[in-house]
Every structure is written in structure tokens, then in C-alpha cells.
Amino acid sequence: MTFDLIYPQSPMTWLPAPKDLNLLPDEVHVWRFHLDGTESELEHLALTLSSDELTRANRFYFPEHRQRFIAGRGMLRQILGSYLGIDPEQVKFDYEARGKPVLAEGLQHSGLLFNLSHSQNLALCAVNYTRQIGVDLECIRPMSDVEALAQRFFLAKEYDLMRSLPDDQKQKVFFRYWTCKEAYLKATGDGLAQLEQIEVALTPTEPARLQTSPAWSLLELVPDYNYVAALAVAGCGWELKCWQY
Missing domain, CATH: 3.90.470.20 (4'-phosphopantetheinyl transferase domain)
Known part of the structure; x- marks a missing residue:
């Protein structure tokens, strides 16, 4: 069995988000970001993390893995905060039985649902209102x-x-x-x-x-x-x- 084409073939186009970012009820937004930031960027992101997130970060043996965890959670907080209209450090999480993070009870009234995935130095975050979502x-x-x-x-x-x-x-x-x-x-x-x-x-x-x-x-x-x-x-x-x- 042979195939002439391999699907999917080439990377998609990822646009800079507009300043007046707005998530409509019938939209799904997917964010792409890199996890290998500068030392100053990582220090800034670490300041937005909760104490339990910092504890988790410090459990990583390799510095590269620790830095990527901090970047991933910090960026997630910034993205969610922009939709919720709050500072990144004000974003609170609860965790489902299998460890999946969700917005804490006090923020769930927004209807905002999200999912995060990362591999090597790249991450994706999917966001929408009311629909179950996974990436x-x-x-x-x-x-x-x-x-x-x-x-x-x-x-x-x-x-x-x-x-x-x-x-x-x-x-x-x-x-x-x-x-x-x-x-x-x-x-x-x-x-x-x-x-x-x-x-x-x-x-x-x-x-x-x-x-x-x-x-x-x-x-x-x-x-x-x-x-x-x-x-x-x-x-x-x-x-x-x-x-x-």
C-alpha cells in the first residue's frame, strides 16, 4: 500500500491576537505558545503561580522540565485572565478526579472551559464557553x-x-x-x-x-x-x- 500525500502536510497560520480580544459563544480559540522563555520571563511567570504550582515545579529533577512547567502554567494563567478580566495570579483552579484542571468554583459562573497540552517546547491551550473541550x-x-x-x-x-x-x-x-x-x-x-x-x-x-x-x-x-x-x-x-x- 502506497500513498502519494501525507495528511496533514504543513503548519497552520497562527495570527497575533487582536487587542480587543472577544470570545463569542460559537467560537473556539486555540493558542500556541513556546515554553522556552528567557530567565526574566520565567521569573515573571513564576510570580503568578500558586504555592501548590510552585511546589509541583520544584519537584522536577531537570531544570528544563521545571522551566517548561512554570512557562506553561504562567501562560495559561495569562490567557485565562485575559478572558476573565482578572490578573493572572487571581485565576484559581480546582482539579477533577484524574487531575484535570478546571476553573475554581468562584470562577465557574463565567462558563469558560479550557484545556492545555504541551510537548517538548511547544504548548496549545484551547478555550471556549460551555462546550466540553480537549486538545x-x-x-x-x-x-x-x-x-x-x-x-x-x-x-x-x-x-x-x-x-x-x-x-x-x-x-x-x-x-x-x-x-x-x-x-x-x-x-x-x-x-x-x-x-x-x-x-x-x-x-x-x-x-x-x-x-x-x-x-x-x-x-x-x-x-x-x-x-x-x-x-x-x-x-x-x-x-x-x-x-x-
Whole structure:
């Protein structure tokens, strides 16, 4: 089996957000930002974090991982604060049973829902009102056990398709499957234990479709070279806007 084109092919266009940023009820905003900031930028972001977030940051053994956690949480606070009309340090989080962060009770009246994903030095944050939402991002990287992982976590038809591909295409298709499934599970709050129960239809030349829940929208994103991502949103009829932070 051979394919002439590989979907998706090239990075998307990410625009600077306007000064009068406004999130409409039928819109989904996805933000892209990098996690490798300067020392002064990281110090500024760290000042906005809560004590428990700083404790989590200090648990990382490698400085690179600690810095990326601080950048990710700090940027998330700045993005959410801009929608809520409050300072980043005033953003408060609660955590669901599986550790997914949500706005604390005092802020939930806004209806704002969000999800964050990061891989290597890149992160995506998806935001909207009232719709369950999930985003997942992966850097495409060589993995020697990619077929074994696909056999363990994917449905038989998904595994068979991936295994039939040339070696230079297997890695990308694996991560496309993974991000699509993970985006949906992050939106619903379910964990990786359910990964093999989520059916996704895709080919190297066609976009993904979520077969498990037709009432959901699934959209593949290309945030940068060597990255793939997926966005899962409850319902349909919404408009996507992509911003560069």
C-alpha cells in the first residue's frame, strides 16, 4: 500500500491576537505558545503561580522540565485572565478526579472551559464557553516500539492500517491516532485506560473522524513542523480561531 500525500502536510497560520480580544459563544480559540522563555520571563511567570504550582515545579529533577512547567502554567494563567478580566495570579483552579484542571468554583459562573497540552517546547491551550473541550499535542519522534504501542492501545483496524504503512509514515500516523484519541478523552475527563475504546477513522491522505461519538467534532491541527495535534469539541457549528501568544 502506497500513498502519494501525507495528511496533514504543513503548519497552520497562527495570527497575533487582536487587542480587543472577544470570545463569542460559537467560537473556539486555540493558542500556541513556546515554553522556552528567557530567565526574566520565567521569573515573571513564576510570580503568578500558586504555592501548590510552585511546589509541583520544584519537584522536577531537570531544570528544563521545571522551566517548561512554570512557562506553561504562567501562560495559561495569562490567557485565562485575559478572558476573565482578572490578573493572572487571581485565576484559581480546582482539579477533577484524574487531575484535570478546571476553573475554581468562584470562577465557574463565567462558563469558560479550557484545556492545555504541551510537548517538548511547544504548548496549545484551547478555550471556549460551555462546550466540553480537549486538545492534545505531540512532537513526532522516532520510537522503536511504535507498533507494539499501537497493538496495545489501538483498535485492530487502526493497528492494521498503521502496520501496513512504510516505515517513514508509521510514526506520524501513530501520533495522529494518539492525539485524536487523547483529545477526546481529555475533553470527557476519562483517562488513558479508555484509549483502546475510542475509534478514530483516518488515512495518510484524509483527515480524522471520530467514530465513537458522532455528536462530537474532531479537528486535526498542525501547530509546527514535526508536530501534530487534535482538538475535540462537544457538538458542531462552532468557528475556530488560532492565536499565537
